[in-house]
Amino acid sequence: NAGVTQTPKFQVLKTGQSMTLQCAQDMNHEYMSWYRQDPGMGLRLIHYSVGAGITDQGEVPNGYNVSRSTTEDFPLRLLSAAPSQTSVYFCASSYLGGDSPLHFGNGTRLTVT
Amino acid sequence: QQQVKQSPQSLIVQKGGISIINCAYENTAFDYFPWYQQFPGKGPALLIAIRPDVSEKKEGRFTISFNKSAKQFSLHIMDSQPGDSATYFCAASRGSNSGYALNFGKGTSLLVTP
Numbered sequence: 001n002a003g004v005t006q007t008p009k010f011q012v013l014k015t016g017q018s019m020t021l022q023c024a025q026d027m028n029h030e031y032m033s034w035y036r037q038d039p040g041m042g043l044r045l046i047h048y049s050v051g052a053g054i055t056d057q058g059e060v061p062n063g064y065n066v067s068r069s070t071t072e073d074f075p076l077r078l079l080s081a082a083p084s085q086t087s088v089y090f091c092a093s094s095y096l097g098g099d100s101p102l103h104f105g106n107g108t109r110l111t112v113t
Numbered sequence: 114q115q116q117v118k119q120s121p122q123s124l125i126v127q128k129g130g131i132s133i134i135n136c137a138y139e140n141t142a143f144d145y146f147p148w149y150q151q152f153p154g155k156g157p158a159l160l161i162a163i164r165p166d167v168s169e170k171k172e173g174r175f176t177i178s179f180n181k182s183a184k185q186f187s188l189h190i191m192d193s194q195p196g197d198s199a200t201y202f203c204a205a206s207r208g209s210n211s212g213y214a215l216n217f218g219k220g221t222s223l224l225v226t227p
Contacts, residue, residue, distance in 0.1 A: 004156070031213050040122065042219035043157070043202065090156050094213035099145060102213050104156025 002026050006091050006105035013081040013112045021076040021108050023091030029103070030096040032074040036060065036087040037107075043090070049074055050096060081112045116140055117205050119218025126225050132190040134221045136203035139184065145211035146179065148188050149202040151220075157202055161188075193225045 007022045025032065033048035045058030049068040063085060065077040074093075078085060088109050092102040119136045126132045136146075147162035163170045163177040163186065170177045176189040190197055200222050204215040 031210075033213070040219060042119075043217045092156070092213075096213075097209055098212055099162065100212040101147070101159035101162075102149075102157075102215065104158065106154065106156050 004091055004093055004103050004105035006089075006108050008108060009106070011108060011110050013078070013110065015081060015083060015112060017081050019078050019081065021078075021089055021091075021110070023074045023076070023105060024072050025074075025091075025093040025103070026072065027093065027103065028071060029093035030071070031094045032068065033058070033092050033102075034064070034066065034074070034076045035090045035092060037090060038087050046076065046089075078110075081110075083112045086110060086112045115219070116216040117203060117218040119203050119221060121221060122219070123222045124224070126190075126193045126223065128193065128195060128225055128227050130193050130225075132188075132193045132197065132223055132225070134188045134201055134203070134223070135185065136187065136205075136218050137183075137185045138205050138216075140205070140207070140216075141184070142207045143205040143216075144208075145206045146177070146186050147204050147206075147215070148175075148177065149204065149217075151200040151202065153199075157200075160201070190223075193223075195225045195227055198223055198225050 004025045034046040035043045044060045047066040049055045088107045091105045094100045148160045149157035150160040151157040174191045179186045200220045203218040
């Protein structure tokens with residue numbers, strides 16, 4: 001039972017480069033989301049999705065794109081990387097409704113130079 | 114605007130001691146208050162959660178105390194162990210999607226010394 005799988009674990013980019021952070025879950029969760037974690041800032045929601053074909057912005061969406069073509073996958077795209085996007089990125093998923101908890105992946109540590 | 118304020122930012126406790134982390138919120142519509150635990154190199158995971166119809170919930174050495182009138186809730190870790198060293202996040206949410214539509218605090222880094 002893999003849960004939420006994020007790839008890659010580590011990535012170094014140069015300013016202006018683009019890349020996609022991958023997230024896949026095998027729990028048939030309707031809800032998927034991306035957070036970034038920065039020291040002293042906690043977890044901040046970037047984008048989320050409540051089902052295939054449906055996405056919405058969170059607290060800090062600028063500079064990031066998402067799409068949800070399948071229930072299982074929710075990739076996060078950095079369009080033109082900036083040093084301010086240096087962070088640890090977490091994907092999380094959950095069933096819709098009730099007290100179903102968020103299940104987090106183990107994160108992608110991104111450094112933009 | 115931070116909807117959930119968490120303190121302290123860091124905490125050092127000796128083995129066997131009690132660790133206490135506090136959170137406060139403003140939105141009286143919040144009705145679900147979970148705590149997440151995160152070990153280094155891992156994602157956060159649900160530790161324990163409470164709803165405002167009870168003032169306290171205990172699971173093993175972990176207890177949530179909830180004060181509705183003060184709009185505060187706290188996590189107590191009794192008999193703290195080095196294996197409890199982690200970052201703890203409180204959160205709050207409301208409504209039918211309370212499990213995932215969370216407003217997180219900024220986290221508390223707990224170190225339990227031997």
